[in-house]
Amino acid sequence: xxxxxxxxxxxxxxxxxxxxxxxxxxxxxxxxxxxxxxxxxxxxxxxxxxxxxxxxxxxxxxxxxxxxxxxxxxxxxxxxxxxxxxxxxxxxxxxxxxxxxxxxxxxxxxxxxxxxxxxxxxxxxxxxxxxxxxxxxxxxxxxxxxxxxxxxxxxxxxxxxxxxxxxxxxxxxxxxxxxxxxxxxxxxxxxxxxxxxxxxxxxxxxxxxxxxxxxxxxxxxxxxxxxxxxxxxxxxxxxxxxxxxxxxxxxxxxxxxxxxxxxxxxxxxxxxxxxxxxxxxxxxxxxxxxxxxxxxxxxxxxxxxxxxxxxxxxxxxxx
Amino acid sequence: xxxxxxxxxxxxxxxxxxxxxxxxxxxxxxxxxxxxxxxxxxxxxxxxxxxxxxxxxxxxxxxxxxxxxxxxxxxxxxxxxxxxxxxxxxxxxxxxxxxxxxxxxxxxxxxxxxxxxxxxxxxxxxxxxxxxxxxxxxxxxxxxxxxxxxxxxxxxxxxxxxxxxxxxxxxxxxxxxxxxxxxxxxxxxxxxxxxxxxxxxxxxxxxxxxxxxxxxxxxxxxxxxxxxxxxxxxxxxxxxxxxxxxxxxxxxxxxxxxxxxxxxxxxxxxxxxxxxxxxxxxxxxxxxxxxxxxxxxxxxxxxxxxxxxxxxx
Numbered sequence: 001x002x003x004x005x006x007x008x009x010x011x012x013x014x015x016x017x018x019x020x021x022x023x024x025x026x027x028x029x030x031x032x033x034x035x036x037x038x039x040x041x042x043x044x045x046x047x048x049x050x051x052x053x054x055x056x057x058x059x060x061x062x063x064x065x066x067x068x069x070x071x072x073x074x075x076x077x078x079x080x081x082x083x084x085x086x087x088x089x090x091x092x093x094x095x096x097x098x099x100x101x102x103x104x105x106x107x108x109x110x111x112x113x114x115x116x117x118x119x120x121x122x123x124x125x126x127x128x129x130x131x132x133x134x135x136x137x138x139x140x141x142x143x144x145x146x147x148x149x150x151x152x153x154x155x156x157x158x159x160x161x162x163x164x165x166x167x168x169x170x171x172x173x174x175x176x177x178x179x180x181x182x183x184x185x186x187x188x189x190x191x192x193x194x195x196x197x198x199x200x201x202x203x204x205x206x207x208x209x210x211x212x213x214x215x216x217x218x219x220x221x222x223x224x225x226x227x228x229x230x231x232x233x234x235x236x237x238x239x240x241x242x243x244x245x246x247x248x249x250x251x252x253x254x255x256x257x258x259x260x261x262x263x264x265x266x267x268x269x270x271x272x273x274x275x276x277x278x279x280x281x282x283x284x285x286x287x288x289x290x291x292x293x294x295x296x297x298x299x300x301x302x303x304x305x306x307x308x309x310x311x312x313x314x315x316x317x318x319x
Numbered sequence: 320x321x322x323x324x325x326x327x328x329x330x331x332x333x334x335x336x337x338x339x340x341x342x343x344x345x346x347x348x349x350x351x352x353x354x355x356x357x358x359x360x361x362x363x364x365x366x367x368x369x370x371x372x373x374x375x376x377x378x379x380x381x382x383x384x385x386x387x388x389x390x391x392x393x394x395x396x397x398x399x400x401x402x403x404x405x406x407x408x409x410x411x412x413x414x415x416x417x418x419x420x421x422x423x424x425x426x427x428x429x430x431x432x433x434x435x436x437x438x439x440x441x442x443x444x445x446x447x448x449x450x451x452x453x454x455x456x457x458x459x460x461x462x463x464x465x466x467x468x469x470x471x472x473x474x475x476x477x478x479x480x481x482x483x484x485x486x487x488x489x490x491x492x493x494x495x496x497x498x499x500x501x502x503x504x505x506x507x508x509x510x511x512x513x514x515x516x517x518x519x520x521x522x523x524x525x526x527x528x529x530x531x532x533x534x535x536x537x538x539x540x541x542x543x544x545x546x547x548x549x550x551x552x553x554x555x556x557x558x559x560x561x562x563x564x565x566x567x568x569x570x571x572x573x574x575x576x577x578x579x580x581x582x583x584x585x586x587x588x589x590x591x592x593x594x595x596x597x598x599x600x601x602x603x604x605x606x607x608x609x610x611x612x613x614x615x616x617x618x619x620x621x622x623x624x625x626x627x628x629x630x631x632x
Contacts (some may be wrong), residue, residue: 013490015429019564021418036535039578040425043410043425046407047410048410050407050435051435053482054434054503054507055434057449057461058437058449060453060461061452063335067596067614073459076460076461077464083506089360122331122334123332123335125335126327126328130324130327133326138332138336141339141344142339145339145343145344147615147618148347148611148614149564149607149610149611149614150330151566151590151607151610152347152350152589152608152611153350153607154346154590154591154594154607155353155594155600156346156350156604160341160345160346185338185339185341185342185343186343188335188338188343213333216323216327217327218331221331232596245442246442248421248442248567249566250346250445266446268442271445271448272442272444272570274448274570276571277540283611284459287448287452291445294442295445295449298441298442299437301440302436302440303433306433308438309436309440310436310511311507311515313439314508314512314515
């Protein structure tokens with residue numbers, strides 16, 4: 001199941017002679033060729049239809065972001081704006097606070113992804129390669145987090161964070177550091193699960209050689225094992241970046257203002273608020289601009305690194 | 320040496336385990352505890368009520384509704400997503416010309432894959448906000464606007480989409496519209512997954528079948544599909560989790576987060592409503608525990624059903 005990244009053609013066993021055409025094939029395949037052509041045309045038709053269904057809504061949102069409000073209302077369907085209203089973006093960035101949301105998201109993600117990867121692989125490594133009493137217990141404890149719905153923990157989690165904030169204000173509600181730690185804790189399950197199976201596959205001989213050369217346990221981990229796990233780290237890294245970037249429930253729950261201070265919202269949370277508030281002061285073009293700004297960076301990163309992202313995410317499922 | 324190992328293991332595990340215990344395990348444990356009380360959430364007053372909350376779950380009309388809506392998503396989201404993804408993967412991989420080297424994938428399949436995958440990298444919230452605009456019930460909405468232009472929909476009688484509680488095939492229309500978004504956003508990802516699995520099936524199996532005169536439909540249904548069984552069952556389990564997680568769509572897109580008139584309530588929305596609007600934390604926690612038990616049973620069941628001997632190539 002882990003061969004998803006390999007290109008197919010080269011998978012065939014080495015040393016196999018090239019396939020010869022079937023005997024008499026030239027005679028039978030007249031009719032089949034025709035049906036093949038029809039089928040080929042049908043395939044393209046359907047694939048194009050689906051591609052349009054994926055792209056058209058995205059394009060429509062991006063293009064609407066360049067219209068002014070009156071044009072959004074007058075010509076809602078057109079894909080080509082009369083002129084490019086860049087001011088929608090500056091308005092969403094400033095008055096819509098998207099700039100602040102972006103900054104918050106960035107601050108949280110830098111810390112949380114780094115810590116998730118570090119702590120997750122540390123725990124997975126120890127659990128995968130060292131025998132000690134309680135090993136299985138801890139592993140299954142991490143694993144159980146995969147099946148539990150986050151909503152169940154909502155109330156006590158908020159209460160725990162709130163109480164923590166009374167003792168240590170930096171870890172209270174509406175604090176970046178708190179959100180970082182919460183993200184890390186909730187991402188550990190899958191990260192440990194994924195890296196655990198990865199560390200298991202690493203050969204023992206290299207570890208032994210390093211130990212003979214006098215490397216300490218932690219040095220063995222940081223300078224031998226971790227670099228060897230790079231493919232796994234990339235997969236799980238992409239998974240965590242996207243997963244935490246997309247997180248909306250935890251921030252909505254935890255980044256609430258307690259003492260009347262402004263909320264430190266992340267981008268997903270901010271967008272929800274922006275769209276819910278549309279009823280009161282409708283700034284359609286601003287909303288479209290906001291969605292566009294939340295959408296385009298990820299799409300561009302994806303298009304540039306599409307091979308890695310596709311294989312990283314599908315490997316995450318098929319492990 | 321032995322001592323060094325113990326110190327190393329503790330050192331590496333201490334921080335992750337502590338974080339996990341405090342932010343994940345402890346809240347879950349507390350939730351299980353609160354579910355046995357009548358705690359309101361805003362006061363310190365709470366009494367032990369035993370299993371009363373759980374008994375109440377069974378007679379709660381709203382919960383019963385939410386339960387069936389969850390079941391609806393649980394069946395339809397994997398079913399439609401996998402069917403569409405398989406169909407797309409089939410077209411991509413065997414839709415091309417047939418020649419001496421066998422049946423080929425369609426021209427430009429790489430490009431199709433990149434495009435179909437787009438929704439997967441967008442956050443659910445972005446998708447929800449975007450579709451909220453597409454589903455608008457006036458001429459500004461993408462779908463209503465298009466249909467009005469070609470005259471299929473009257474301007475004074477637009478499609479209500481997520482504000483439509485009228486049942487279609489016995490299920491409120493709003494749920495079908497939400498389902499469509501879930502399938503739209505998921506199909507590309509599973510298509511890529513199935514495509515990769517299809518391509519890791521050794522070519523010589525196909526070659527043998529084609530030599531024996533099998534066409535592309537035969538090879539797909541008799542060879543590819545059975546060999547994809549593992550991947551499909553994994554996809555089914557994952558989509559099952561996603562189906563339980565439709566809350567983001569319900570939260571952003573439906574009137575009063577579960578409306579209209581409770582037509583789109585699911586477990587999570589009832590839970591949040593009960594905890595934060597009605598202020599019945601104890602009861603909400605009981606719902607959560609029930610949901611967790613339901614999820615775990617379901618996961619176990621699915622793994623049990625789909626487990627089969629693996630075919631190694």
